[in-house]
Amino acid sequence: xxxxxxxxxxxxxxxxxxxxxxxxxxxxxxxxxxxxxxxxxxxxxxxxxxxxxxxxxxxxxxxxxxxxxxxxxxxxxxxxxxxxxxxxxxxxxxxxxxxxxxxxxxxxxxxxxxxxxxxxxxxxxxxxxxxxxxxxxxxxxxxxxxxxxxxxxxxxxxxxxxxxxxxxxxxxxxxxxxxxxxxxxxxxxxxxxxxxxxxxxxxxxxxxxxxxxxxxxxxxxxxxxxxxxxxxxxxxxxxxxxxxxxxxxxxxxxxxxxxxxxxxxxxxxxxxxxxxxxxxxxxxxxxxxxxxxxxxxxxxxxxxxxxxxxxxxxxxxxxxxxxxxxxxxxxxxxxxxxxxxxxxxxxxxxxxxxxxxxxxxxxxxxxxxxxx
Amino acid sequence: xxxxxxxxxxxxxxxxxxxxxxxxxxxxxxxxxxxxxxxxxxxxxxxxxxxxxxxxxxxxxxxxxxxxxxxxxxxxxxxxxxxxxxxxxxxxxxxxxxxxxxxxxxxxxxxxxxxxxxxxxxxxxxxxxxxxxxxxxxxxxxxxxxxxxxxxxxxxxxxxxxxxxxxxxxxxxxxxxxxxxxxxxxxxxxxxxxxxxxxxxxxxxxxxxxxxxxxxxxxxxxxxxxxxxxxxxxxxxxxxxxxxxxxxxxxxxxxxxxxxxxxxxxxxxxxxxxxxxxxxxxxxxxxxxxxxxxxxxxxxxxxxxxxxxxxxxxxxxxxxxxxxxxxxxxxxxxxxxxxxxxxxxxxxxxxxxxxxxxxxxxxxxxxxxxxxxxxxxxxxxxxxxxxxxxxxxxxxxxxxx
Numbered sequence: 001x002x003x004x005x006x007x008x009x010x011x012x013x014x015x016x017x018x019x020x021x022x023x024x025x026x027x028x029x030x031x032x033x034x035x036x037x038x039x040x041x042x043x044x045x046x047x048x049x050x051x052x053x054x055x056x057x058x059x060x061x062x063x064x065x066x067x068x069x070x071x072x073x074x075x076x077x078x079x080x081x082x083x084x085x086x087x088x089x090x091x092x093x094x095x096x097x098x099x100x101x102x103x104x105x106x107x108x109x110x111x112x113x114x115x116x117x118x119x120x121x122x123x124x125x126x127x128x129x130x131x132x133x134x135x136x137x138x139x140x141x142x143x144x145x146x147x148x149x150x151x152x153x154x155x156x157x158x159x160x161x162x163x164x165x166x167x168x169x170x171x172x173x174x175x176x177x178x179x180x181x182x183x184x185x186x187x188x189x190x191x192x193x194x195x196x197x198x199x200x201x202x203x204x205x206x207x208x209x210x211x212x213x214x215x216x217x218x219x220x221x222x223x224x225x226x227x228x229x230x231x232x233x234x235x236x237x238x239x240x241x242x243x244x245x246x247x248x249x250x251x252x253x254x255x256x257x258x259x260x261x262x263x264x265x266x267x268x269x270x271x272x273x274x275x276x277x278x279x280x281x282x283x284x285x286x287x288x289x290x291x292x293x294x295x296x297x298x299x300x301x302x303x304x305x306x307x308x309x310x311x312x313x314x315x316x317x318x319x320x321x322x323x324x325x326x327x328x329x330x331x332x333x334x335x336x337x338x339x340x341x342x343x344x345x346x347x348x349x350x351x352x353x354x355x356x357x358x359x360x361x362x363x364x365x366x367x368x369x370x371x372x
Numbered sequence: 373x374x375x376x377x378x379x380x381x382x383x384x385x386x387x388x389x390x391x392x393x394x395x396x397x398x399x400x401x402x403x404x405x406x407x408x409x410x411x412x413x414x415x416x417x418x419x420x421x422x423x424x425x426x427x428x429x430x431x432x433x434x435x436x437x438x439x440x441x442x443x444x445x446x447x448x449x450x451x452x453x454x455x456x457x458x459x460x461x462x463x464x465x466x467x468x469x470x471x472x473x474x475x476x477x478x479x480x481x482x483x484x485x486x487x488x489x490x491x492x493x494x495x496x497x498x499x500x501x502x503x504x505x506x507x508x509x510x511x512x513x514x515x516x517x518x519x520x521x522x523x524x525x526x527x528x529x530x531x532x533x534x535x536x537x538x539x540x541x542x543x544x545x546x547x548x549x550x551x552x553x554x555x556x557x558x559x560x561x562x563x564x565x566x567x568x569x570x571x572x573x574x575x576x577x578x579x580x581x582x583x584x585x586x587x588x589x590x591x592x593x594x595x596x597x598x599x600x601x602x603x604x605x606x607x608x609x610x611x612x613x614x615x616x617x618x619x620x621x622x623x624x625x626x627x628x629x630x631x632x633x634x635x636x637x638x639x640x641x642x643x644x645x646x647x648x649x650x651x652x653x654x655x656x657x658x659x660x661x662x663x664x665x666x667x668x669x670x671x672x673x674x675x676x677x678x679x680x681x682x683x684x685x686x687x688x689x690x691x692x693x694x695x696x697x698x699x700x701x702x703x704x705x706x707x708x709x710x711x712x713x714x715x716x717x718x719x720x721x722x723x724x725x726x727x728x729x730x731x732x733x734x735x736x737x738x739x740x741x742x743x744x745x746x747x748x749x750x751x752x753x754x755x756x757x758x759x760x761x762x763x764x765x766x767x768x769x770x771x772x773x
Contacts, residue, residue, distance in 0.1 A: 067586065193621070
């Protein structure tokens with residue numbers, strides 16, 4: 001029996017999505033071709049565009065399909081050249097690395113961005129681009145996007161929101177977060193890997209990263225990934241219709257944390273005080289490295305991660321957790337558990353058993369060691 | 373009169389190819405069952421996905437004579453071309469600032485070069501001869517001590533002509549210049565060996581060879597080491613050259629497509645060549661005023677590009693909804709401009725606007741070629757007759773006045 005609890009790395013593809021992908025793969029046709037086969041492919045792409053637009057309450061013309069969320073973040077930050085740049089210290093690497101010289105806005109102990117720092121950044125002259133993620137991939141902590149957007153109102157500044165983890169888990173429509181640019185990724189919400197989107201406010205200038213061919217209104221060249229886009233559309237539609245599913249997932253996650261606290265009162269749930277996505281839990285096992293925790297859990301068939309997937313190949317301390325004030329030692333004992341559409345009580349039970357056993361074993365060894 | 377097909381006959385295999393059912397079968401488990409993030413290092417699902425990606429990388433490397441660690445996955449050839457050209461130019465900008473390419477390159481190569489010009493690079497756009505091929509002396513003459521990169525496509529996407537890449541490779545080596553080739557239309561259709569051809573960077577894509585859209589690759593040679601500035605940064609995947617979660621199902625499909633191509637290429641090339649010859653022979657036997665664009669001698673077997681006197685492509689395409697073909701390339705087929713490629717081989721506007729590109733592929737059968745040529749001959753005659761009638765009517769009107 002395996003328990004997959006790493007939805008923030010990638011979510012299993014939904015059956016409806018796989019079916020749409022399979023159908024589109026059988027269709028063939030280049031969406032730029034003018035003959036009937038091409039027009040059919042175009043129709044599939046445009047229907048999906050409408051569904052993705054609906055997820056964020058944008059118009060279809062504001063959706064630019066990309067090859068990934070990373071590409072969309074890169075396109076937003078390097079394409080919307082707006083002079084000064086400030087990003088929250090807990091952003092994904094695909095934002096931080098594109099803005100190496102950008103100001104880092106600090107976060108508090110709960111992982112929430114410091115709005116006073118944002119205000120003081122905005123008070124300086126010159127156009128600016130601010131990037132704050134809707135919800136963090138490691139902790140699930142949600143940022144005060146609407147407050148940030150309100151602060152930007154009276155300034156010549158653009159707001160980019162990386163909503164890759166938030167999409168499908170909370171309402172990310174424009175009424176909730178009024179962003180000029182927003183990044184989405186299909187595979188985090190049950191869609192296929194290899195497709196993302198940047199939502200841009202209508203009429204905005206954007207310098208493309210990939211040129212030639214004129215696709216996506218000349219914002220992103222390259223033959224459209226018709227099947228991937230079709231799958232993205234279906235995943236976006238399901239995510240929008242099933243937002244209330246998150247209550248079920250929240251109950252699973254909350255039970256997990258309550259039980260963990262019973263097993264191990266010395267554990268810390270990171271970002272617990274701030275508003276968080278209902279599916280994510282980032283917690284520590286004092287004295288036990290995240291590496292040994294995930295290895296031990298994997299042996300028991302429980303799949304979670306130490307930090308984000310992109311960097312989980314390397315042993316580096318999470319910049320997210322250190323920004324929240326954790327020591328390097330403590331940050332290195334944190335693992336991420338993330339649930340999703342197919343998660344059930346048994347998955348949580350499997351985690352609790354495996355994690356609990358590891359906890360008790362190490363505590364026993366410690367006791368024996370100190371007794372000896 | 374030929375009885376018309378209900379379903380259009382797909383003859384646009386340069387724009388994209390249907391996904392081979394064997395490829396789709398190989399991909400689907402990676403949507404349905406094995407869905408891990410290949411960069412998840414902490415659990416079995418991640419490792420399985422990573423293994424599938426590496427297996428595909430081997431299949432791709434084998435097809436072009438590269439080593440596995442010389443393959444960087446991208447979202448397609450357009451991204452690979454952008455990454456290769458802008459990546460090399462920006463990395464070495466302090467050392468050399470001259471790039472040589474060719475007038476008949478794909479728009480994404482030309483656009484990348486235009487962008488580099490605006491960043492201060494000098495770019496030479498070599499002309500081609502009327503047969504579509506480069507004059508290698510002109511290439512030699514264009515190289516200076518400032519030349520960093522030469523970018524020449526292996527197979528032209530509109531006229532199917534094959535450039536002498538091994539000779540171009542030798543010239544570039546002799547002058548110590550990097551060579552990039554857009555081989556999107558070549559891979560799986562003609563034998564390619566990056567080491568023999570001395571190509572340093574090569575862009576390829578899956579969807580032109582019966583694989584899925586949304587995945588391509590850039591070959592980057594290890595020896596001599598070529599360094600690139602990435603287009604995107606982030607998680608540092610693909611050796612830092614291309615950040616972003618890799619899509620295992622698409623990578624698997626790409627690998628499978630090339631594995632099939634490796635086995636079937638020789639027989640398929642012969643079969644497509646026979647069908648293509650049937651088309652040309654009948655068109656030129658039964659009609660006058662048919663011009664073949666580009667050399668027939670050095671050309672991929674599935675390609676035919678013709679200009680038709682006294683008939684414009686638009687009327688022909690409208691009369692032939694049962695044949696899915698194109699005039700020009702798919703990427704630019706919505707735009708009104710006539711082909712930059714056909715202009716480059718010296719075609720007058722009238723003939724450039726009266727051109728058709730027919731791309732035969734794996735799923736076309738000989739009966740399809742017969743059907744297509746019958747319908748083409750019929751409608752070319754009709755369009756010409758209509759045009760003749762209109763001309764005659766105008767003539768008599770003028771005479772009447």
